[in-house]
Amino acid sequence: MLFERATVCSYCLSTLLMRISVIVPTLNRHEELLTLAQSLQEQTLLPDELVVVDAGTPSDLEQKLTEALKSSSISLSYTTSEAGTSLQRNVAMELAQGEFFFFFDDDVVPEPNYIEASMKCFDMKYNPPVGGVLGTFSSPYKMSTIRSTYAQIFRLTHTTPGDSAKLMSSGAVRWLIEPSEVVRVPVCSGGRVVFRRECFEHELWDDFLPGYTMSEDVEISYRIAKKWTLVQTPDAKIFHDKSENSRDRHAERLARLLFSRFYFFNKNLDKTPKHIGAFVWWNIGTIGLSLSSTIFGQQKASEIAKGMLKGYKLCLNELQKSK
Template identity: 35%
Template sequence: MSSLSVIIATMDREEELYRCLDSIRAQSRLPEELVIVDDGALDVEALRLRVPQGVEFQYHRKSPPGLSASRNLGARAARGEFLLFLDDDVVLEPNFIEEISKIFQEDRAGTLGGVSGVIVNRRPRPRWFRAWAKIFFLDRGRPGELFPWGFFSEIGIPDRVVDVDWIPGGLSCF
């Protein structure tokens, strides 16, 4: 895989962000760059100490707050060929970046739009929501389906690479 930049938008969630950064530092394949866009007031030097050695670091403080604007700023500032967007509370498995790199390398036809991972600590949907989804055909059996009316089906926890219509914004690589 060519160069990869990790972009994290954050606001006033220092402990969660530190756990996220620790999981990046523990990766079997490190990113080339880490871009943090802060809508709050984090201690930049404390952040810098958590950045793995050899990884370029960019910090941008911005106002007013807004997740989409923060991600867009991070994307414009990043220099990597591939951009991995993480929510500040995401904790990656130690081989996550290595595994998504392999998926992009195997895409010889160049048809891959993006890659995500499995969010394992999500709370399951309440029983009433699952029943409602069945009644209104929001779960037609294909994981990650985006319906014409704007709803989408759950991706679940696949045991292989699956083709989906959408991926979660807080754990996505393009």
């Protein structure tokens, strides 16, 4: 798709005056969410509202958030729902009043200029216009040389320095650690991104896997990128707190990884020899990486086998449904 080289223009008044909603799906992470709420009050450009969709056990979280935000101009919209990252985000969008939706995980802490730096990108001159802006981790995970090389060989998701993000033919993503400037990206990560409200006029987050979904952010941003430009800015930094309240065991994560990659491939990619070959190669690499963890005692072989069986069973069921 042809597009103009981006140039930064002045911060347009129309953008500045537009209403901003922060959307956070949460599940039993009260302290982390309260820390996020505090960081929102320290933003150089305050959001208008915080929309929280809580899938955790019954608690006084709403009261705690109300108390935390009472001295700010940020309003709170709180509701509960069943657990599911995509489901909770869709519920939140129905409640949100803003023209821009900032999607955060419940265990991140944006730096004070995060919202302002992200909003400036919507005034950059691209064709089609900028529809989504991805932030940059302040303490990104950096792979070892061996792990990175392995990921590149098997077309697995990995991070890289430089300015060249890529959605690979396998459906995996090469994420940027920190671009040198605002750059175009093919897809976005759901816990550190802002989209225009218009992006969701005909799109919703796909709740294809109940509970903690994987790659739902890649899936929806891939669809959005067909009509809008997506960019990543190094100026909007965010810290990922990596909560110890983990969602799943290794077997469950492996099953969800295998299925989510298949689902994206089956739904969105052309079944060309290139894509099919890359997808098969990705599976070989993913299973090989999982099996290697048993050699070093990091995981039990039974956990790997359990994850593989469940993951491929989900893939088979989905394939039968789509026929």
